[in-house]
Amino acid sequence: MSIPVSKNDIVTTDIIGLTHDGEGVGRVDGFTLFIQGALPGERVLAKVLKVKKQYGYAKLLEMITTSPDRVAAPCEIYKQCGGCQLQHMDYAAQLRWKRQHVIDNLERIGKLKVTGGKSDGAGEVLAEGRSADGLSGSEAGPGVIVHDTLGMDEPWRYRNKAQVPIGMAMAALDGGADGGYVDGTPAEGSRLVGGFYARGSHRIIDMDACLIQHERNDEAVRIVKRIGSELGVTAYDEESGGGLLRHVVVRIGFVSDETMVVLVTNGKKIPQVERWVEGIRAALPNVKSIVQNINMKKTNVIFGDETKVLWGNEVIYDELDGIRFAISARSFYQVNPAQTVALYRKAVEYAGLTGKETVIDAYCGIGTISLFLARQAGQVYGVEIVPEAIEDAKRNAVLNGIDNASFEAGLAEVVIPRWREEGIVPDVIVVDPPRKGCDQALLDTILKMRPERVVYVSCNPSTLARDLRVLEDGGYRTVEVQPVDMFPHTVHVESVALLVWNGTEG
Numbered sequence: 001m002s003i004p005v006s007k008n009d010i011v012t013t014d015i016i017g018l019t020h021d022g023e024g025v026g027r028v029d030g031f032t033l034f035i036q037g038a039l040p041g042e043r044v045l046a047k048v049l050k051v052k053k054q055y056g057y058a059k060l061l062e063m064i065t066t067s068p069d070r071v072a073a074p075c076e077i078y079k080q081c082g083g084c085q086l087q088h089m090d091y092a093a094q095l096r097w098k099r100q101h102v103i104d105n106l107e108r109i110g111k112l113k114v115t116g117g118k119s120d121g122a123g124e125v126l127a128e129g130r131s132a133d134g135l136s137g138s139e140a141g142p143g144v145i146v147h148d149t150l151g152m153d154e155p156w157r158y159r160n161k162a163q164v165p166i167g168m169a170m171a172a173l174d175g176g177a178d179g180g181y182v183d184g185t186p187a188e189g190s191r192l193v194g195g196f197y198a199r200g201s202h203r204i205i206d207m208d209a210c211l212i213q214h215e216r217n218d219e220a221v222r223i224v225k226r227i228g229s230e231l232g233v234t235a236y237d238e239e240s241g242g243g244l245l246r247h248v249v250v251r252i253g254f255v256s257d258e259t260m261v262v263l264v265t266n267g268k269k270i271p272q273v274e275r276w277v278e279g280i281r282a283a284l285p286n287v288k289s290i291v292q293n294i295n296m297k298k299t300n301v302i303f304g305d306e307t308k309v310l311w312g313n314e315v316i317y318d319e320l321d322g323i324r325f326a327i328s329a330r331s332f333y334q335v336n337p338a339q340t341v342a343l344y345r346k347a348v349e350y351a352g353l354t355g356k357e358t359v360i361d362a363y364c365g366i367g368t369i370s371l372f373l374a375r376q377a378g379q380v381y382g383v384e385i386v387p388e389a390i391e392d393a394k395r396n397a398v399l400n401g402i403d404n405a406s407f408e409a410g411l412a413e414v415v416i417p418r419w420r421e422e423g424i425v426p427d428v429i430v431v432d433p434p435r436k437g438c439d440q441a442l443l444d445t446i447l448k449m450r451p452e453r454v455v456y457v458s459c460n461p462s463t464l465a466r467d468l469r470v471l472e473d474g475g476y477r478t479v480e481v482q483p484v485d486m487f488p489h490t491v492h493v494e495s496v497a498l499l500v501w502n503g504t505e506g
C-alpha cells in the first residue's frame, strides 16, 4: 500500500481509540497516525511529524470537535512533562479506558472470553476498594468477569515516592555554557534542576510541584536542589558520564509522616556532606533517614548496589491497614498507599483463606502482601530477589508479631521449584511480578504444584494476559479480574486476577 501522507502534511482525522501510551489513534485513508493529546470521539486537525511504513506520528493542531471526556489539565507543565499522560481526560473516563484496556489485552493476547462484570459505562468511583457488582465467577457463569476499575475519590497528591533525575540549568539560557557546564565544570550561576523527563526524551523538565505527588516530597526535592546549587554540586551528565548527583529519591509514610531522602550519586564521596545533612534536617523536620546510594554505572537504572546511611535510620516506617512496615531505600513499596490497601484486600479476598492454608507469595518485596495474607492463613512463604527487601520483610513480620510468615531472598523461578522438591505444598500461590511478568520456569512450577487458587497481581495487562494464557492452557480458569487505579492520570493500570484449578489440563 502506498503511504497516503507525508511529513509536514496537515490532515483532518477522527480519533478512534487510545494507545497504551495514551496517544489518540487516527486514520487517514486507512493509514494509522498516533496523535498525542487527542481523545477518542474527537475530530482533529494535525500536522504529520514522522512517517514509518505501517504508521506515523502527528502533532495535534486543533480540535474540530471535542470529546465530552476532555477536561483542562490542571498541571502547568503537563504538556512538556512525560510523567502523566491522561490529565486531559475526565477521571471517570480514565477509569473506563483502563478497564477496557485490560479487557482488550485479555482478549487479544490472552485469548480469553470476557463475559461480564458490571460496567455501567461510567467507570464508577467506589470507596474502600469495593466493586459495584460483588459478583463472583461461579455466580456469573464461565468466561472472565472484568470489574469496573476501582478508582480514587480524590485522585491527586497520591504518591508517597518521588524519584527525580537531576541536571544542570540549561546552557543556552545561561550564557552559552554547555548544559550548565563550561569545560566540564559548572558554569557560573548554573544551578541544579530536577523534574521528570520530557515525553520520549531524557531532557529534564524542571518542576517545583507535581500534582500527583505528596506536597512534602515536592518540598524535599526543592530543598535538595537548593542545597546542591548553593554548594556548587554538579549533576550527573549522561553523555560524558561526569558530574555527581544523579537522582534524588524521597519517600514519605502517609500514616507515619516519616520521610527518607536518598541522594543517588555518581561517586563515593559527597563533598561537604555535613552541610547537606544539616540543610536537609533544618528544612524537613519529619526526616528520619538520609542515605546515599552509589551508582557509578552508565545506565538508566536508578539505584546502584551500595547504600550508606548519612544520617538517621536506614529505614522509615509506614503502616497499611494496621500493619507496620520498615522500608529501606532500594525496597519496592507501592507508591499509592490508599489504593494499595484496596488492592491487597482484594488479593486476600481472592485467596479465599480460612486460616489453615499454605500460601506462597512470589515477588514479595518487603512482605506487604505476605503479611496481609498471614493474618488469615496457616503459613506464608515469601520470595524476593532484593536482599534488603527480604531483610525488611523479616523485620516486618517481627514488628507485627506475625510468626507464620517466612522469607527467602532469591529468584522466584529458582527458589519455588526448590521449595517444591522440599515438600512445600501450597493451597494458594500469589504472584506480583514486575512489568515483564512471570518467568516461564515459575509458571511451569505453578502448574506442577497445582494450588487450588492462583492470585495474580499485575502492573502490566499485556504480560498478565500472556501469563494467564499459559496458566489456562495448563488447566486453570481465570474467574475474575479487578482493575485498580494505582496511578491516576497516567496510563498505568494495576489488576488483580483470580484463577482456580479447573481439574483438567489444556
Ligand SMILES: C[S@@+](CC[C@H](N)C(=O)[O-])C[C@H]1O[C@@H](n2cnc3c(N)ncnc32)[C@H](O)[C@@H]1O
Pocket: 331, 332, 333, 334, 362, 363, 364, 365, 366, 367, 368, 369, 383, 384, 385, 386, 389, 410, 411, 412, 413, 432, 433, 434, 439, 459
Ligand atoms: C511489583 S513488585 C511487588 C512487590 C510486593 N508484592 C509489593 O506489593 O510491594 C515486584 C517485586 O519483584 C521483585 N523481583 C523482580 N524479579 C524477581 C524475580 N525473578 N524473583 C523474585 N523477585 C523478583 C522486585 O524486586 C520487586 O520487589
